[in-house]
Amino acid sequence: MNTGTRAERMRQPLASDIITATAEQHGVCVRPFTMEVGDLDTGELRYVPVPCGSTIESQCGPCARKARALRMVQCREGWHLTDEPDFTPDQPTAEQTALMELRADLVQAYRHAAEQGASEADELLEEIRSVDEELRQLGMRGRLPSPEGPDKRPVKRSTKRRQDAPELPRRRVENRTVGREFAGRFRPSMFVTLTCDSYGPVREDGTPVNPGTYDYRRAARDAVHFAALVDRWWQNLRRVVGWDVQYFATVEPQKRCAPHLHAAIRGSVPHEVLRLVTAATYHQVWWPAHDELVYTGDQLPVWEHGAFVDPDTRQPLTGWAEALDQVDEPAHVVTFGRQVHSKGILGGSDEAGRHIGYLTKYLTKSTGEVITADTDRQRAHHDRLHDELQVTPCSPRCAVWLLYGIQPLGANGRTHPGRCKGRAHRRTTLGLPGRRVLVSRKWSGKTLADHRADRKAFVLAALAEVGITKDEPDRSRLVWQKVQPGDPHQPPRDHLLMHAIAERIKWKAEYDKALLAAGEPPGGPPAHLSATQPSAA
Numbered sequence: 001m002n003t004g005t006r007a008e009r010m011r012q013p014l015a016s017d018i019i020t021a022t023a024e025q026h027g028v029c030v031r032p033f034t035m036e037v038g039d040l041d042t043g044e045l046r047y048v049p050v051p052c053g054s055t056i057e058s059q060c061g062p063c064a065r066k067a068r069a070l071r072m073v074q075c076r077e078g079w080h081l082t083d084e085p086d087f088t089p090d091q092p093t094a095e096q097t098a099l100m101e102l103r104a105d106l107v108q109a110y111r112h113a114a115e116q117g118a119s120e121a122d123e124l125l126e127e128i129r130s131v132d133e134e135l136r137q138l139g140m141r142g143r144l145p146s147p148e149g150p151d152k153r154p155v156k157r158s159t160k161r162r163q164d165a166p167e168l169p170r171r172r173v174e175n176r177t178v179g180r181e182f183a184g185r186f187r188p189s190m191f192v193t194l195t196c197d198s199y200g201p202v203r204e205d206g207t208p209v210n211p212g213t214y215d216y217r218r219a220a221r222d223a224v225h226f227a228a229l230v231d232r233w234w235q236n237l238r239r240v241v242g243w244d245v246q247y248f249a250t251v252e253p254q255k256r257c258a259p260h261l262h263a264a265i266r267g268s269v270p271h272e273v274l275r276l277v278t279a280a281t282y283h284q285v286w287w288p289a290h291d292e293l294v295y296t297g298d299q300l301p302v303w304e305h306g307a308f309v310d311p312d313t314r315q316p317l318t319g320w321a322e323a324l325d326q327v328d329e330p331a332h333v334v335t336f337g338r339q340v341h342s343k344g345i346l347g348g349s350d351e352a353g354r355h356i357g358y359l360t361k362y363l364t365k366s367t368g369e370v371i372t373a374d375t376d377r378q379r380a381h382h383d384r385l386h387d388e389l390q391v392t393p394c395s396p397r398c399a400v401w402l403l404y405g406i407q408p409l410g411a412n413g414r415t416h417p418g419r420c421k422g423r424a425h426r427r428t429t430l431g432l433p434g435r436r437v438l439v440s441r442k443w444s445g446k447t448l449a450d451h452r453a454d455r456k457a458f459v460l461a462a463l464a465e466v467g468i469t470k471d472e473p474d475r476s477r478l479v480w481q482k483v484q485p486g487d488p489h490q491p492p493r494d495h496l497l498m499h500a501i502a503e504r505i506k507w508k509a510e511y512d513k514a515l516l517a518a519g520e521p522p523g524g525p526p527a528h529l530s531a532t533q534p535s536a537a
Contacts, residue, residue: 016494023497026504027062030497034490038479047483049496055436057364064364071363071437073451075248075356078444079189079264080347084178085445096138103131107147162333166280171242177442179267186346190265191355192274193341194233196222196258206255206371207381219258220388221285221332223431224424226251226259229283229334230438237277241269249438250359253371257385257430262359264345266443271342278340284330288323290393294405300417301402308407308417317407320396363436368428382430389431394424462514 013021023030032049039045057064092100110124128147135144161167181187200214208214222229230249238245249263295301301308307316345352362370373379393400393408401408402417423429446454460470483490515521 019494019497019501023501024061026501026508027066028497028500028504029060029063031060032493032496032500034483034496036481036483036487038481040477040479047489047491047496049500055363056366058366058369068360068363070448070451070455071360072356073455074439074444074446074448075264075359076352077446077451078246078248078439079266079345079352079356080187081178081266081444082187084176085442087442087445090139093138096135096140099131099135099138103128103135103144106131107145110147111149162282162284165282166276168236168240168277168280170239173238174243177244177246177266182268188268188344188346190263190267190269190274191343191345192263192265193260194230194263194278195254195260195337195339196226197335197337199256199258202256204255205375205378206257207375207377208256211381211384214384216384216388217392218332219385220392220431222334223257223259223389224392224394225283225285225332225334226432227435227438228285229281229336230261232283233277233281233336234440236281237269237274240273240277243267244442245269246440246443247438248359248440248443250363251432251436251438252362253367253430253432255371257371257382259432261438263438264355264359268344269342274342275340278336279338281336283334285332285334286324286327287331287393287396288327288401288404288406289331290401290404293391293403295403295417301405301407303413303415308402308411308415310405317402317405319407320401320409323406366428367430367432371430382427385430386427389425390418392424392431394420394422398422400425459511462518463510466510466514466517468510468514 020030029049029051031052031054033052035048035050037046037048051063052060053067054060054063055067106124106128110121110128112118113121113124125147132144179187179189196219199208199216199219201209203209230251234245234247246266247263249261251259251261254260295311299311301317302311303309304314309316345355371382373382391400391403393404396409397411398408399411399415399420400418402411402415408415424431444451463470
């Protein structure tokens, strides 16, 4: 019995805190959500903890570290490939073509019924959706034509290069992704860093020397459209070098809060070419002008009769399509800064390993954890940028458009003028794009799910070598359903964690046995397999 003082007892850790710390130590998700799993054969009903899958370490350390390890594997496998990934599509099956014939007949019947106003139109549309789902289950990818017919074609914009942008040589892009080999044995790749343009002189802490002249508007807009600028850079690079350049890139914030890009590029590209492409790359934002606010404070548009109207005149606001038709020049042009850092990297070298670690260094941290505001000057700088982002539209559906007298796409009675839930407007992101990792489709020839499956297969094979087999349940006979909040049968979180910890300890002992049998020291899976963990889920 503890006879210490109350203060001493209050300093003792809670049981739930010890359970959480133990889960962290063993790599178990500390905030799982519960799934109810029903077995159609036995009728058994059980509750299974499923990892949250967070990529932010402050939210769930084990899940974030596993996600980072998986990205490191993905980066390593694709950076110095010597063989082209095979993306040759399979031939359509007889079942797929038969279903497509059925869909064509159904679409024709639906359009006829819709024109006549017949009651069976809705039933036909439901049958078309059922056929579409069946086609996807058979392995079809891509978008099917809409039963309603072709949508309105987008307004064509000028593709003529701007006079202030350098011309770029253009080659036909070959269907290859692997870089050239030099001296019969060297196949170097690249590590490249791109930054945003300057908005004014800054100090070492990232704050402006003169906040009054710092271009916060351009900084906010560049951050919102940074991803589109990066996409255009890859497009230009491929056209200049003449082959399908593949990349693994991460987006991070600089001290001044502007985004910049670190990229691993497969194959060697001359430094001069990278600089030329960067200088010549720009992205034009063909949106309505949004320089002057029309509505501020309490004078905001109101929703009436299915549309937003002016609060005084009750006249409908300009619709998005109508506003777009009136655009005759881009609302904004995004460009990169002049500094381009590039470096050749050889596969399998220590330098390659260090750069993979550098690429994935901040993936487990949120933007607010990477760029902290520790001084009043930094906090004021972040506030000014955030204020500008609050009035910077982030998409054609952004509610900020209502402040400029334009009704965005998808607006309804639940839309609040000037209040958009997009990541660009959050104080914690400061306009950074939602995608922190950008990976080209032919990088490793695998998705993240494929990499997970590879790792799991490796571990299961190692266990089988020492006589330990893991039976995989027939998932087609299992019914998974997320447990709703307040379910009285849901096990407490601590019980789920304790069960997961016990399972993890058992798995770890089995895997150590497999490592000893293979002549490797125990102590956990190798670094490239650290995210693999067989689970009942």
